[in-house]
Amino acid sequence: MATVHFTPHLKRYFPELRSCEIESASVAELVKALDLRHAGLASYLVDDRGRLRQHVVIYVDKVAVFDRATLSDALRSNSVVHVFQALSGG
Amino acid sequence: MTQRGDSLLLGTRKGLLWYERRNGRYELARVAHEGNPIAYAAVDPRDGACWACIDHGHWGQKLSRSRDRGETWEELPAPKYPDGAEVVDGFPGMGERKRIPAVLRYLWVFQPGGADQPGRVYLGTEPGGLFVSDDSGASWTLCEGLWNHPSRMEFWSGGGRDLAGIHSIVVDPRNSKRVLIAVSSAGVFETVDDGRTWQSRTKGLRNDYAPEPHGEFGHDPHFVTLCPAEPDRLWMQNHFGIFTSADGARSWIDVSQKDGPARFGFPIAVDEHDPRSAWVVPGESDQKRLAHKRVLCVARTQDAGASWQTLTRGLPSGASFDIVLRHALDLAGDTLCFASTTGNAFVSADRGESWSCLSNHLPPVYSVRFA
Numbered sequence: 236m237a238t239v240h241f242t243p244h245l246k247r248y249f250p251e252l253r254s255c256e257i258e259s260a261s262v263a264e265l266v267k268a269l270d271l272r273h274a275g276l277a278s279y280l281v282d283d284r285g286r287l288r289q290h291v292v293i294y295v296d297k298v299a300v301f302d303r304a305t306l307s308d309a310l311r312s313n314s315v316v317h318v319f320q321a322l323s324g325g
Numbered sequence: 326m327t328q329r330g331d332s333l334l335l336g337t338r339k340g341l342l343w344y345e346r347r348n349g350r351y352e353l354a355r356v357a358h359e360g361n362p363i364a365y366a367a368v369d370p371r372d373g374a375c376w377a378c379i380d381h382g383h384w385g386q387k388l389s390r391s392r393d394r395g396e397t398w399e400e401l402p403a404p405k406y407p408d409g410a411e412v413v414d415g416f417p418g419m420g421e422r423k424r425i426p427a428v429l430r431y432l433w434v435f436q437p438g439g440a441d442q443p444g445r446v447y448l449g450t451e452p453g454g455l456f457v458s459d460d461s462g463a464s465w466t467l468c469e470g471l472w473n474h475p476s477r478m479e480f481w482s483g484g485g486r487d488l489a490g491i492h493s494i495v496v497d498p499r500n501s502k503r504v505l506i507a508v509s510s511a512g513v514f515e516t517v518d519d520g521r522t523w524q525s526r527t528k529g530l531r532n533d534y535a536p537e538p539h540g541e542f543g544h545d546p547h548f549v550t551l552c553p554a555e556p557d558r559l560w561m562q563n564h565f566g567i568f569t570s571a572d573g574a575r576s577w578i579d580v581s582q583k584d585g586p587a588r589f590g591f592p593i594a595v596d597e598h599d600p601r602s603a604w605v606v607p608g609e610s611d612q613k614r615l616a617h618k619r620v621l622c623v624a625r626t627q628d629a630g631a632s633w634q635t636l637t638r639g640l641p642s643g644a645s646f647d648i649v650l651r652h653a654l655d656l657a658g659d660t661l662c663f664a665s666t667t668g669n670a671f672v673s674a675d676r677g678e679s680w681s682c683l684s685n686h687l688p689p690v691y692s693v694r695f696a
Contacts, residue, residue, distance in 0.1 A: 248384070248400070275400060279384040283405040283428040290383040320383040 237265065237314040244320060249273045262293055263306035265316065280318065281306070290321045329695055330657030332394070333672075334375065335664055336363035336692035341377050343395045344683070351662075351672060351683055357395045365652055368696035369437040369446070375696070376446070376462075378432035386432045388448075388462065403429060404448060404456035404465035410472070412452040412489070416482045417543060418536070427452050431486055434652065436494035439501025447504075449491030453481055455506060457520065470521045471506070471514060480542035484510030484564075485651075492651055493549040497556050505559070505574055507546040513561070515574055529577035533565050547591045548651040558600035558629075562593040562651070564611060569603070569630050580630025586617035587624035587633040592654035594661065601629040604656065604677055606649040606663050614648045621645040623663070625677050639680035640671060650691055657695035664690035 236256040246252050252273060259265040263285070270277035280291050287293065287303040294300070294317040300308045310316070333344040333351050340359040344351040362380040369376065375395055379387040388401045410427035431451040438445025448456040448465070455468040471477075481489040486509070493507035502519040505526065512527040530544045537543075545564035552558045557573040566581035566588055581588045586607035596602035604625045607617040616622070623636045647665035654663040661677055664670035670683035670690065 244383075275402070278387075278403065279381075282385060284408075284426050286428075288383065288385055322383070324382060 236312065237310045237316050239265065239269070239316045239318065241318045242320055244322070245276075245279065245318070248279065249276055252276075259310050261306065261310060262295065262300055262302075262308045262316075265310060266306060288320075290323075292319045292321065293317070294319070329370070330660050332368070332696040333662055334366045334368065334395075334692070334694045334696060335670065335687065335690055336366040336377070336652070336694075337688040337690050338362045339688035341366050341395065342687070349674065355395055357391070357398060358389065363691065364432055365434050365692045365694075367435055367692070367694040370696075371437055371440060371443065374461075376435045378435055378448075380431060386429050386450075388432060390462065401462040402465070403432065404450065404454070404467070405429060406452075406454060407467060410454075410467070411478075413478055413481075414488070417480050427454065429454075430488065431490060433486070433490050433492045434494055436496065439496050439498070442501050445501070447494045447496075449494050449506065451486040451490035452488035453477065453490060453508060453511075455491055455494070455520070468520045470516065471523050474514065474523050476511065476525065476542050481508060481511040482543070484545045485547075493546065495549060495551050495559070497551075498553050499556055505549065505551075507549040507561070509547070510545040511542055512544040513546055513549060513574055526574035527577070528575065529570075529579070530561075530563060530568060531565050531579060548593055550593060550595055552595045552597070552600035554598045555600040558595070560593050560595045560603045562590050562605055564589075567593065567603075567605060567630065571629070578630075580626070582624070582633050585624070585633055586622055586635060587626070589617075590649065591651040592649055592663070594654050594656040596656065597658070599627075602627045602676075603630070604654065604661060606654055608648050616645040616647050619644045619646065621647050621665075621669075623661075623673075623677050623680070636673075636677045636680075638678065639673075639682075641669075652692035652694070653690050655693045655695050660695070662693050662695070664693050666690065 240254045335342040341357040341363045345354040364378040364380045366377040375391045377389045389398045391398045406427040411424045412427045413422040415422045434449040436447040444461045456465040495505040497503035503517045505515045514523040547562045549561045559570040561568040568577040590608045594604045621640045624633045647667045661673045666689040668687035671680040673680045
């Protein structure tokens with residue numbers, strides 16, 4: 236089971252969001268599973284084509300996802316995943 | 326009993342500002358989506374629902390709706406471009422243009438369908454897709470008739486946004502199957518069969534920066550609107566002037582002032598009953614996007630553009646660098662409001678003769694719509 240942690244900014248739109256454990260073989264599967272638990276969450280992380288949004292970063296075991304186009308990066312059974320976004324602007 | 330004009334919605338970089346008219350003055354009643362950029366917000370007059378297009382910098386384009394005058398909101402699914410949809414980057418004449426996947430980049434404008442089309446709503450988007458819903462936004466369909474128009478891949482390009490975008494959608498109040506849209510940059514298109522086929526409507530427009538200024542495509546209409554009481558009268562603020570049509574967009578004539586301020590700008594408003602009366606907020610030029618001669622003014626015609634009056638009473642007399650974006654001017658009866666990217670907003674209750682300041686401390690304003 237991968238353990239997933241989220242930026243607190245997402246809680247504004249998904250108040251029920253908490254760190255959780257999910258069984259997934261890849262980051263793409265993880266995003267789909269998260270969307271089942273929190274309807275619409277995937278659209279915050281990926282675009283129409285399933286690509287990671289420009290200012291969103293997902294770390295797997297402290298390493299940023301390499302395949303931002305299809306999220307094929309594999310997850311281990313004990314992976315720790317962090318979902319972040321880059322805040323900027325004024 | 327409320328009437329149109331009792332509410333005023335400002336879509337700003339920092340949220341949706343909802344004003345209510347009390348004793349003839351607009352007061353800020355609430356701020357929705359605080360801190361988030363609102364590209365466009367308007368109320369559907371058919372059912373009173375407010376729709377907001379949210380431009381999250383990080384989380385993508387979101388669509389939100391309120392059925393209780395902005396107190397509570399529900400997020401609706403934003404439209405998605407279908408698998409395989411493509412757009413071209415760059416500009417016509419630049420050689421082979423790169424094809425890239427079409428993904429939703431911006432929700433530029435929302436438009437309710439006709440009074441006889443409950444549930445029909447439209448979204449104009451970048452990169453150039455017109456999305457249609459017949460279930461009040463529960464699901465969206467890309468208008469294939471327009472998307473497959475033979476001009477799109479060859480002649481459409483960015484303007485206002487990096488890629489082509491639809492910012493104006495006009496539904497004929499006499500015939501809901503007749504819809505006109507404006508694309509920056511491409512031109513104006515009309516359907517009379519509910520979106521199945523589209524015809525270019527750019528005859529008479531001029532595009533001074535193009536090798537063929539009078540070509541059929543490549544025009545940059547900044548905003549297009551019509552007179553509800555006389556729908557064949559349309560008005561356009563264009564990159565190269567102010568144009569009007571008296572024949573339902575089959576031909577346009579340039580009614581810009583040659584030496585006056587009514588020439589360059591983004592928004593245009595037309596009287597709801599008098600098709601000959603229209604208002605613009607002039608900018609200096611496309612190279613200098615600030616108030617005309619650094620003096621904030623409104624220009625009004627009452628004779629279909631034959632002459633223009635410059636209206637300044639109540640507007641600041643000092644140097645002004647304001648520019649008013651294409652959706653940031655609106656009219657309800659005799660009341661007008663405009664707001665600028667500099668965060669200034671002004672209201673007139675007498676058709677623009679005099680103005681009062683609504684605020685000088687707003688975020689950049691993207692849309693102004695009465696409800």
